Each structure stands twice: as C-alpha cells, then as structure tokens.
Amino acid sequence: MSADPAISEATLIGLGAMGSALAKAFLRAGHVLTVWNRNASRIPPLAALGARQATSLADAIERSPVILFCLDGYGSAIQLIDEYALQGRLKGRRIIQFSTGTVGEANDFAKRLTGYGCDCLDGAIFSYPGGIGLETTPILLSGSADAYRQCLPLLRCVGGDLRYLGQRAGAAAALDMALLNQELWSYLGAIYSTALCKAEGIEPSSLVAMLPEHHPARQVIEIIDKGEYANPGATLTTWHRVARHIQAQARSSGISGAIPDSVLELLEQALDEGYGKEDLAALFKVVGDKRSRAQ
Numbered sequence: 001m002s003a004d005p006a007i008s009e010a011t012l013i014g015l016g017a018m019g020s021a022l023a024k025a026f027l028r029a030g031h032v033l034t035v036w037n038r039n040a041s042r043i044p045p046l047a048a049l050g051a052r053q054a055t056s057l058a059d060a061i062e063r064s065p066v067i068l069f070c071l072d073g074y075g076s077a078i079q080l081i082d083e084y085a086l087q088g089r090l091k092g093r094r095i096i097q098f099s100t101g102t103v104g105e106a107n108d109f110a111k112r113l114t115g116y117g118c119d120c121l122d123g124a125i126f127s128y129p130g131g132i133g134l135e136t137t138p139i140l141l142s143g144s145a146d147a148y149r150q151c152l153p154l155l156r157c158v159g160g161d162l163r164y165l166g167q168r169a170g171a172a173a174a175l176d177m178a179l180l181n182q183e184l185w186s187y188l189g190a191i192y193s194t195a196l197c198k199a200e201g202i203e204p205s206s207l208v209a210m211l212p213e214h215h216p217a218r219q220v221i222e223i224i225d226k227g228e229y230a231n232p233g234a235t236l237t238t239w240h241r242v243a244r245h246i247q248a249q250a251r252s253s254g255i256s257g258a259i260p261d262s263v264l265e266l267l268e269q270a271l272d273e274g275y276g277k278e279d280l281a282a283l284f285k286v287v288g289d290k291r292s293r294a295q
C-alpha cells in the first residue's frame, strides 16, 4: 500500500474568532498558510505572524492544495464560490469545511464540491477558540478518507483528539449537532439556575461550590457573577446560529422541534436587546431579572 503524501500547505477562508485561532495554530506549527477574509482588516495581525496574503479570493484558492472554510455557515461558502466563480479553480483540491451546519448541509456541500472535482472532508471543532491546538481537543471528521490521511499534519494542529467517523459526509455534523445541543442546554441550565439563586438572595458562588471542579457550568456562572460578558470565545450570535442549525436538524430528522424552538425564542429576544456580541451568559439579562425589567 502506498503512503499518502502528507500536505502541510493550506488556504484558510474565514478569519473570525475560530478562523483566526486556527490560523495561529497552523503558523505556530510551521505550515505554509494563505489567508482570506471578507473583511480584510482581520488579515494584517495574521500576516504579521507569517500568513501569506492573497491578492484575491481566486488567488487564495490557487495557492494551496488544501482549502479550509471557517465561515458562519455552509451557505456563505457556497455564496463565495458562486459570486467569485471559483468552481474551476477548486478542481483537484482537498476541502476541509469547518463551518457548523446540519447533516443535510454537510451532505449537499460535499456533493456539490465533489462535482467540482474536489476531495471533501467535513470537520466539527468541539471547542472554543482557546482550546485549539490542545491534545485533548476533540475534532470530528467525516468524508474522504484520502483527504483525511493527507491532511493529518494540518488536522493535528487543530486538536489532538481526532475522530474520523467514516466516509459519509454528514457523519461529523450529525454528532456535532447532538453534542452542541447537549452543551447549549448545559449552559442554559447554568444561566437559569443562577437566576433562581439570585432571585432568592443566594450568591452564585454558593451554586459554583456545589458543582464538580471542572464542570463547564462553573465558567458561565462566574461570568454572570462578575458581569463580564465581553470578548467571548463564541458570541451569543454564534450560539443563535447553532440553535437554528439544531432546529433545522430536528425538523429534517422528524423529531419534535419544541426544545430548540423555546431556546430560539429566548436567544432572539437577547439579540433584539443588543447582546449579540456578548457571551451566551448574557442571556441571564433576559431571563434573570424579570421584576426589575417590569418596573
């Protein structure tokens, strides 16, 4: 059996909170990285770390054998490909799609890109940007086994706990939706429990003290306690998008949408009240203070 050539050169499209963390991890590991972002102001800090700047999106695609997308969703990747007529330039490249989405979106994206002559891998990063590059960070992957093997040097920079789930494109998205739902509800539980405590004059620190040392809810409760909602790893807007993906996934899987529907209602209220750039914990300001809000 011939060994696959390992690839250590890539183009990354999308330099938001997660994309920028990925770029830094690739550069730290010495990979050759070209970056592109719709809003060009995100590029100079990464260029200062050694990232190559493309003259255009088409140039960014042509520079590397591997193209990674880390956008707000699959729709934006498709929109860019269509708008900049990139179909022909993508031929023969390995694609790693790190944007979050539903199983249907992952399957449709892989089918479309395979039609352009690409080898596709779908990835789900199960971490905040701060966990990128850690040995314990889980990354779910599915799709082309060849692309997975060839891109291992790049993937290992993203997280040490790589889990290849097989050739079905949507497999990573399927498990990601379930895990994100679980995580979202654990944070929502922490927010609501903090509201229950505060309403009865119980300090959030008393709630934290009852939780196991590494319980993820601790961080959320502490954010609320300190009122430090700025500069989150993932914004409330990002969690709102996740909740919409979960709702769409529930609909297409034929299971009840009642649970994601109720979460979305709260998240939309928080967006309407202007908390979109804050931490998910800012939802406390919507659920936790009914009496003072009514006055």
Ligand SMILES: NC(=O)c1ccc[n+]([C@@H]2O[C@H](COP(=O)([O-])OP(=O)(O)OC[C@H]3O[C@@H](n4cnc5c(N)ncnc54)[C@H](OP(=O)(O)O)[C@@H]3O)[C@@H](O)[C@H]2O)c1
Residues within 6 Å of the ligand: 013, 014, 015, 016, 017, 018, 019, 020, 037, 038, 039, 040, 042, 070, 071, 072, 073, 076, 079, 080, 098, 099, 100, 101, 125, 126, 127, 128, 129, 233, 234, 235, 238
């Ligand atoms: N943050 C996390 O903790 C986390 C964890 C796991 C997975 N993810 C996933 O990673 C992806 C990126 O998340 P993020 O936290 O980096 O989000 P973000 O900070 O909001 O960044 C969004 C990125 O998408 C780009 N974008 C949005 N709409 C676009 C369009 N129509 N055309 C071109 N580019 C567009 C933005 O470009 P501009 O800069 O030009 O707006 C930016 O680069 C999401 O799918 C998210 O679910 C995030």
